[in-house]
Amino acid sequence: MAWFILARLAFIGAVAYSAFMLRPLGTDPVLNVSFGLGLAVLSVIFEWQLRNTAVTHMLGAFIGGAVGLLLAKGISAALFWIDHGDQRVAFLHSFILLVFPYLGLIIGGRKGEWLEPARLITLFRAAGPERHYKILDTSVIIDGRVADLCETGFIDGTLVIPQFVLKELQLVADSSDSMKRNRGRRGLDILQKIQKMSGVAVVISDVDFPDIKEVDLKLIELARSLSGKIVTNDFNLNKVAQLRGVDVLNINELANALKPVVLPGEIMKVFILKEGKEYNQGVAYLDDGTMVVVDNARKMISKTIDIVVTSVLQTTAGKMIFGRYLEPGGVQAPAPARQQQSTGTTQSVTPPSPIVAKNQ
16 A cells, blocks of 8 residues: 555656646746646546446546547547538537547446446347246255145246256166155156146256366356356355355255244144153144244143243254243233234144154
């Protein structure tokens, strides 16, 4: 930063010395030095105002101004046959020499972003609608929820299934482990379901990267080459892709964002599935898998009870709800909860399926 200041001071001194030696305003040295200092300070102020301007905008202004000046000179030369002794003609020439460089300077500065390499490339691409690619990985195909998203229309663009993902899915479907085999076959069924949907464009990509062994890294390179996004629910792939500058659509993050908002004081009906870790606690689960920890509910296991929400904890793994069992004839719920109960906004939670209970 210090050399910037030294350069500005040296520039101001050089302009002042030049004005002192050349005397553009007569013989008075003080007047000439003051004139030189004023011009130098104005130049430094102008330079300071341009410090945050993008280089492409400055380059665009320079090119636009140069083109405008050349155009003005060409028009002036083409009007050689006009009487140059006429004051109106002289003014017209001056106006042309001023207006065209001005227009080129302003328009070039405003459109300077077109000098960026990414914008320049688009000028040479074939005309047509831009395609947005969504690249599916193995985990999100096996998960199956992406098919529901495609059916509802929330995922637009072209879905890309790489051949190396299909090979990995085929290996899972041919596994000797029955659980893995079922997961692989489920993934293949999901792909067939997506391909049969109307309005959903599916492309099987043959692009491969032989030098890269890991499937996740291949997905990242394919997303870079297509300027697309990876659709996944793999936490590790999500982090690695973000570190490498690739956009990711995480199904789990979308599911967490769509979970219903629960506020302290609300009344809920939950099915107590098991006992909690702490004394006299019960544990329930909402339909979306959210865990509900209920105080004073250990004796109510395998029963549906009313609870009042005391707090909500958002973690990286999801949301946890803490509540308290409302015993009949016991402590009443807070006023907001009673009001919501009277207006019919009480939430109802059905007992989780055996599969959910087993996974939990």
